[in-house]
Amino acid sequence: AQSVTQPDIHITxxxxxxxxxxxxxxxGATPYLFWYVQSPGQGLQLLLxxxxxxxxVQGIKGFEAEFxxxxxxxxxxxxxxxxxxxxxxxxxVGAGSGGGADGLTFGKGTxxxxxx
Amino acid sequence: DTGVSxxxxxxxxKRGQNVTFRCDPISEHNRLYWYRQTLGQGPEFLTxxxxxxxxxxxxxxxxxxxxxxxxxxxxxxxIQRTEQGDSAMYLCASxxxxxxxxxxxxxxxxxxxxx
Numbered sequence: 001a002q003s004v005t006q007p008d009i010h011i012t013x014x015x016x017x018x019x020x021x022x023x024x025x026x027x028g029a030t031p032y033l034f035w036y037v038q039s040p041g042q043g044l045q046l047l048l049x050x051x052x053x054x055x056x057v058q059g060i061k062g063f064e065a066e067f068x069x070x071x072x073x074x075x076x077x078x079x080x081x082x083x084x085x086x087x088x089x090x091x092x093v094g095a096g097s098g099g100g101a102d103g104l105t106f107g108k109g110t111x112x113x114x115x116x
Numbered sequence: 117d118t119g120v121s122x123x124x125x126x127x128x129x130k131r132g133q134n135v136t137f138r139c140d141p142i143s144e145h146n147r148l149y150w151y152r153q154t155l156g157q158g159p160e161f162l163t164x165x166x167x168x169x170x171x172x173x174x175x176x177x178x179x180x181x182x183x184x185x186x187x188x189x190x191x192x193x194x195i196q197r198t199e200q201g202d203s204a205m206y207l208c209a210s211x212x213x214x215x216x217x218x219x220x221x222x223x224x225x226x227x228x229x230x231x
Contacts (some may be wrong), residue, residue, distance in 0.1 A: 004158075033220070043120075043207060043222035044159070090158050104220055106158030 002027040002093050004107035012047040012113040013081050021110050023091030034104065035065055039087045047089075050074065056060040061085070062112040086114045118142075120223035129198055136194045136208045137226040138195050141210030148191050149220060150183055151207040152176065159207055165191060198230045 003026045010085045013019050026029055032051050036044040048059025060106040065076045074091060121140045127225050129135050146167050153160035162181070163173045167188035177183075180198075185191040195202055205227050209220035 036222075041224075041227075043224040044209075044220075045222075046219060049219060092158075104161070106160075108156070108158050 002031070002105045004091050004093050004105055006089075006091055006107035006110050008110045008113045009108070009112065012115055014115045015083055016080050019078045019081045019085070019112070021089050021091075021112070023074045023076065023088070023107060024072050025074060025091070025093040026072065027093050033065075033067060033090040035059065035063070035074075035076050036090045036092060036093065037087050038063075038090065038109075044090065046084075074093075081112075081114055083114045083116070086112055088112070120134075120208055120221055122206075122223040122226045124226060124230075125224065126227045128231065130231050131200060132197055134194065134196045135154055135198055135228060136192055137206050137208075137228075138190060138192050139208030139223060140190045141208070142212075142221055143208035145212045145221070146188065147211045148185055149209045149211075150191070150193050151209065153205040153207055153225070154203075162193075162206075195228070198228075200230045203228055203230045 005024045007022050034049045035047040037047050038044045047063050048057050048065055050057045050067045058064050063076055063078050065074055066073050088109045088111050090109045091103045094104045120142055120158045127135055147169045148165045152160040152162055153159045161174050163175050163183050164171055165185040167183050180196045183193045205225040207222055207225045211220050
């Protein structure tokens with residue numbers, strides 16, 4: 001069964017500083033990988049996704065993520081965070097078939113706090 | 117594109133009552149998912165429809181839970197005899213088979229509080 005680990009429950013970053021959120025996955029084949037962001041009381045918004053090809057993917061709001069097969073990782077980065085980036089971030093892995101219980105498995109999330 | 121909409125956004129009920137949530141997916145999407153999210157956790161898969169057929173159900177979905185998608189459009193999730201442990205955010209998502217990328221588009225969720 002697929003699984004996702006986000007080792008950091010909380011991360012605090014100063015505004016303007018760089019950010020890296022860690023994600024490790026377990027999956028038997030080539031995974032489809034996603035990062036979603038959730039603001040308080042809201043649904044999830046897709047930041048970026050990886051299916052194949054270039055292992056460095058660009059997303060919305062200035063985020064990027066790098067797929068490293070050897071490390072089973074898909075870490076999210078941003079060179080300079082803004083106060084509006086404070087939110088919960090979820091990494092997810094999918095089978096790519098788009099369906100079923102294997103459709104998407106989420107990590108427990110990382111809560112990002114931005115210090116002024 | 118109106119996105120995925122869910123109703124109601126918030127529901128407070130007493131233990132033992134029944135509740136029903138509705139989800140309207142993006143119109144051209146044939147796949148619809150229900151997830152449950154408790155405080156401090158990521159979303160957990162509950163069930164999935166392709167058109168009107170319910171193809172999978174998680175073991176998290178007890179007999180008190182039932183979901184339907186009668187005409188392959190909107191879906192309802194009913195919880196009977198609610199328990200305090202049912203308190204959670206219930207998220208609906210939809211996706212399109214075309215492309216098979218597996219990307220899910222989420223609604224804003226229905227928050228259930230069972231007193």
